[in-house]
Amino acid sequence: MASSDQNAPPLRRRGARMRSAVLAATVDVLTEHGLGGTTVGAVARAAGVHETSVYRRWGTRENLILEALTEQLDAALPVPDTGHVHDDLTAYFGTLARLLATAQGEALLRLSVERDDSLPDRRLPYWTERLERGAVMVRRGVERGELAPDTDPGLVIEAISGALFTRALISGAPLDEDFAARLVALALTGALPRASTGP
Amino acid sequence: MASSDQNAPPLRRRGARMRSAVLAATVDVLTEHGLGGTTVGAVARAAGVHETSVYRRWGTRENLILEALTEQLDAALPVPDTGHVHDDLTAYFGTLARLLATAQGEALLRLSVERDDSLPDRRLPYWTERLERGAVMVRRGVERGELAPDTDPGLVIEAISGALFTRALISGAPLDEDFAARLVALALTGALPRASTGP
Numbered sequence: 001m002a003s004s005d006q007n008a009p010p011l012r013r014r015g016a017r018m019r020s021a022v023l024a025a026t027v028d029v030l031t032e033h034g035l036g037g038t039t040v041g042a043v044a045r046a047a048g049v050h051e052t053s054v055y056r057r058w059g060t061r062e063n064l065i066l067e068a069l070t071e072q073l074d075a076a077l078p079v080p081d082t083g084h085v086h087d088d089l090t091a092y093f094g095t096l097a098r099l100l101a102t103a104q105g106e107a108l109l110r111l112s113v114e115r116d117d118s119l120p121d122r123r124l125p126y127w128t129e130r131l132e133r134g135a136v137m138v139r140r141g142v143e144r145g146e147l148a149p150d151t152d153p154g155l156v157i158e159a160i161s162g163a164l165f166t167r168a169l170i171s172g173a174p175l176d177e178d179f180a181a182r183l184v185a186l187a188l189t190g191a192l193p194r195a196s197t198g199p
Numbered sequence: 200m201a202s203s204d205q206n207a208p209p210l211r212r213r214g215a216r217m218r219s220a221v222l223a224a225t226v227d228v229l230t231e232h233g234l235g236g237t238t239v240g241a242v243a244r245a246a247g248v249h250e251t252s253v254y255r256r257w258g259t260r261e262n263l264i265l266e267a268l269t270e271q272l273d274a275a276l277p278v279p280d281t282g283h284v285h286d287d288l289t290a291y292f293g294t295l296a297r298l299l300a301t302a303q304g305e306a307l308l309r310l311s312v313e314r315d316d317s318l319p320d321r322r323l324p325y326w327t328e329r330l331e332r333g334a335v336m337v338r339r340g341v342e343r344g345e346l347a348p349d350t351d352p353g354l355v356i357e358a359i360s361g362a363l364f365t366r367a368l369i370s371g372a373p374l375d376e377d378f379a380a381r382l383v384a385l386a387l388t389g390a391l392p393r394a395s396t397g398p
Contacts, residue, residue: 112369113312127370138390151390155362155381162361163354165369170311171326182354190389191337191350 022047022054026068027104035107038065062111066126069108073099079133085141089184092137093160094177100168101175109169131157147188156187221246221253225267226303234306237264261310265325268307272298278332284340288383291336292359293376299367300374308368330356346387355386 025047029038040061044051058064077095080088099105112127131154138153160183167173224246228237239260243250257263276294279287298304311325330353337352359382366372 109369110312113309124371127372131370141390145392147390148392152381152385155385156390158362158365159358159382159385162363162365163357164361166357166361166364169368170308170364171330172323173326182351183358186351186354186358186389187385188389188391190385190387190391191340191346191355192387192389193344193347 018049022049023068023071026064027072030104030107035110065111069104073108079136085137085146086188088137090181093180093184097164097175097177097180100164106168109165159187160184217248221248222267222270225263226271229306234309264310272307278335284336284345285387287336289380292379292383296363296374296376296379299363305367358386359383
């Protein structure tokens with residue numbers, strides 16, 4: 001991003017700089033005032049830009065917040081590649097569990113649940129893309145022969161992440177790395193008795 | 200409920216009848232007008248009772264809706280006992296997937312996500328109780344030796360139901376019995392290669 005930025009024409013460079021400033025201001029305002037207090041006006045003031053510029057680029061408050069949080073979450077949640085699917089998944093979902101327990105993680109989830117019927121529903125493409133990021137780790141495990149060849153990578157990711165999202169959003173039960181690790185172990189090993197202890 | 204009802208003193212019987220009428224009216228109003236249109240006033244009118252009686256018994260609109268939907272959901276989601284954990288879980292979560300795809304199922308989930316900071320958070324006890332209903336099936340499987348003795352019953356239920364809730368609430372991806380069955384299979388068997396195909 002930084003290098004393509006330097007080669008961009010001045011106008012585009014200003015646009016990219018404005019974008020970063022507004023997204024950073026959005027995260028600041030969210031952190032301080034929560035989802036309810038994050039208005040386009042408050043973000044524009046914090047970023048030192050005109051409110052109309054924000055509306056022109058993002059259209060709605062929801063789009064702005066979703067983009068700001070997504071960019072932050074993706075940066076905070078790298079996809080590991082240790083060569084072992086168990087270690088990759090444990091590290092990835094341990095980080096996700098910690099992130100979801102923060103105010104910003106919860107804001108991202110709540111925003112994904114809110115719906116505005118006057119707007120196109122952007123949730124499915126957004127979550128499909130996030131799911132695909134995680135599925136890469138499982139696919140590598142299948143290719144290395146660590147997992148059964150008929151493993152459904154998306155299903156593994158949904159089973160683990162769904163339980164984390166549900167604790168964050170619905171039940172309010174504690175979210176920590178240990179819970180994430182136990183979910184990974186279940187998705188890999190299953191609840192059936194292991195061969196040596198089988199019936 | 201019906202038999203204890205008949206032995207109750209007249210006043211209590213009237214109370215139980217009022218309760219059923221109000222809960223049934225709540226489900227009717229929800230079905231017709233959605234979550235936003237389900238006010239205490241609308242429910243009281245539909246049930247033919249005074250609005251104050253509803254507030255006296257349930258305190259808030261949220262409590263009323265949560266109780267009405269819970270009672271309906273629990274009745275629509277019996278816990279099977281076929282003697283086989285795989286069949287029990289597949290039937291149970293297949294039904295849950297279908298229910299979550301209905302307007303009422305989605306309303307229950309959305310209500311569980313809404314929070315009112317001025318009220319005690321009733322979500323954790325509510326979801327803990329629902330989780331325990333499902334965990335009974337897994338526990339029976341452990342007792343029959345179908346599942347590994349160190350299986351965590353709640354974890355199995357959270358992994359399967361969490362993915363269903365996430366599709367209903369967050370991603371908007373399709374919810375059907377086939378998806379539920381694949382989640383059950385993953386939670387039981389795991390993604391590691393089966394003994395005969397192991398590395």
